[in-house]
Amino acid sequence: MKLIPNTVFYDISAFMALRKVIFNVHASGRKIFILTDSNTRQFCLPMVMEELGDLSQHLVSITIAAGENNKHLQTAMEVWEQLSVHQAGRDALLINLGGGMVTDLGGFVASVYKRGIETIHVPTTMLAMVDAAIGGKTGVDFMHLKNNLGTFHGPSWVFVITKFLETLPSRQYRSGIAEIIKYGFISRPELLKQDLFNIEKSAIQSIIGRCIDAKTNIVQADPEEQGIRKLLNLGHTVGHAFEAMALMKQQDLLHGEAVASGLVCELYISTRLLSLDTEVLDHYIGLWQSAFLRYPVAEEDDAELMNLMLQDKKNRAGKLLFTLISAPGNAVFDIPVGQELIEESLQFYRSLF
Numbered sequence: 001m002k003l004i005p006n007t008v009f010y011d012i013s014a015f016m017a018l019r020k021v022i023f024n025v026h027a028s029g030r031k032i033f034i035l036t037d038s039n040t041r042q043f044c045l046p047m048v049m050e051e052l053g054d055l056s057q058h059l060v061s062i063t064i065a066a067g068e069n070n071k072h073l074q075t076a077m078e079v080w081e082q083l084s085v086h087q088a089g090r091d092a093l094l095i096n097l098g099g100g101m102v103t104d105l106g107g108f109v110a111s112v113y114k115r116g117i118e119t120i121h122v123p124t125t126m127l128a129m130v131d132a133a134i135g136g137k138t139g140v141d142f143m144h145l146k147n148n149l150g151t152f153h154g155p156s157w158v159f160v161i162t163k164f165l166e167t168l169p170s171r172q173y174r175s176g177i178a179e180i181i182k183y184g185f186i187s188r189p190e191l192l193k194q195d196l197f198n199i200e201k202s203a204i205q206s207i208i209g210r211c212i213d214a215k216t217n218i219v220q221a222d223p224e225e226q227g228i229r230k231l232l233n234l235g236h237t238v239g240h241a242f243e244a245m246a247l248m249k250q251q252d253l254l255h256g257e258a259v260a261s262g263l264v265c266e267l268y269i270s271t272r273l274l275s276l277d278t279e280v281l282d283h284y285i286g287l288w289q290s291a292f293l294r295y296p297v298a299e300e301d302d303a304e305l306m307n308l309m310l311q312d313k314k315n316r317a318g319k320l321l322f323t324l325i326s327a328p329g330n331a332v333f334d335i336p337v338g339q340e341l342i343e344e345s346l347q348f349y350r351s352l353f
């Protein structure tokens with residue numbers, strides 16, 4: 001299975017390579033579709049169409065409603081319907097232009113349509129550039145559970161165009177930084193030494209590149225998450241439970257914010273089980289408090305949060321298995337964590353409000 005894109009192209013070379021791919025695909029008589037959400041249709045599609053010039057007339061545009069609360073089967077069905085109405089064959093190409101919601105949902109749609117059509121990801125958020133567009137995981141949320149339905153279906157190409165970040169709301173931008181911090185903790189501690197909330201324009205591409213490199217190395221070693229790929233889930237066991245709860249209660253919480261909050265609990269558990277230096281936890285808490293929307297959870301939510309964590313895809317034989325760290329850059333997966341310690345971490349988390 002090919003989960004690593006042929007090549008990741010950046011900025012000017014990305015537009016050049018995209019033009020070439022579209023020229024070749026069109027020349028061979030294949031249909032080309034471009035999926036956007038309502039925001040990327042407004043902010044990103046015009047730039048792509050302009051760069052493509054005459055080639056843009058060969059693209060059929062499909063737009064879905066924006067936001068995580070639309071990352072579900074109904075929306076996927078709307079895209080399948082559009083593909084069918086426009087007679088997309090098995091050789092059709094679907095370009096996903098958007099954040100992680102669009103690349104996850106578009107990737108899922110492509111993996112199932114006619115048993116799988118080719119995709120290209122053009123990520124437009126920081127989070128999708130550093131994480132969601134890489135590694136070939138697709139998915140939609142189902143019964144309030146994050147990515148409960150999904151497939152592995154890698155894009156042929158990923159085109160990272162950092163100019164798209166100029167229209168991204170700053171809260172969304174920060175949400176992406178949470179995943180960069182995650183890479184810092186699991187394998188690239190040098191990233192934690194940077195002022196990630198004030199990255200110089202000239203350094204953005206190199207930071208994105210380092211994250212893509214970190215993820216690609218891990219995915220190459222373990223494409224289907226049998227082992228080392230689980231490292232990428234640091235912060236996500238608790239984070240996904242927070243995110244699912246917010247979806248259930250229709251609260252406003254972004255994926256990266258949920259991960260940033262989940263990291264507090266998981267670093268706390270790391271201090272208890274893997275002797276992570278408490279200074280690392282304290283320093284991270286300072287960063288989290290200053291930079292991210294903090295998701296408040298009440299004591300009466302703990303049972304539901306435990307319930308949600310029990311549904312985590314990493315669990316085996318009913319045991320909750322976490323990815324934890326013993327030091328920044330030194331992560332370990334499949335650590336069983338008891339319910340009491342998880343609840344203690346949630347109590348600790350509450351004490352920070």
Ligand SMILES: NC(=O)c1ccc[n+]([C@@H]2O[C@H](COP(=O)([O-])OP(=O)(O)OC[C@H]3O[C@@H](n4cnc5c(N)ncnc54)[C@H](O)[C@@H]3O)[C@@H](O)[C@H]2O)c1
Pocket residue numbers: 037038039040043044066067068071098099100101102104124125126127128131132133134135136137138146147164165166167168169172175176254255256
């Ligand atoms: N497949 C994976 O490996 C993986 C990894 C991490 C996260 N994810 C998934 O990614 C999703 C989160 O991704 P996200 O944070 O990119 O969210 P998102 O795709 O919902 O985008 C966030 C918001 O920004 C808007 N937007 C996107 N690009 C814009 C731009 N350039 N200018 C203005 N507005 C823009 C979107 O319309 C949306 O409203 C979650 O569903 C998460 O589960 C997947």
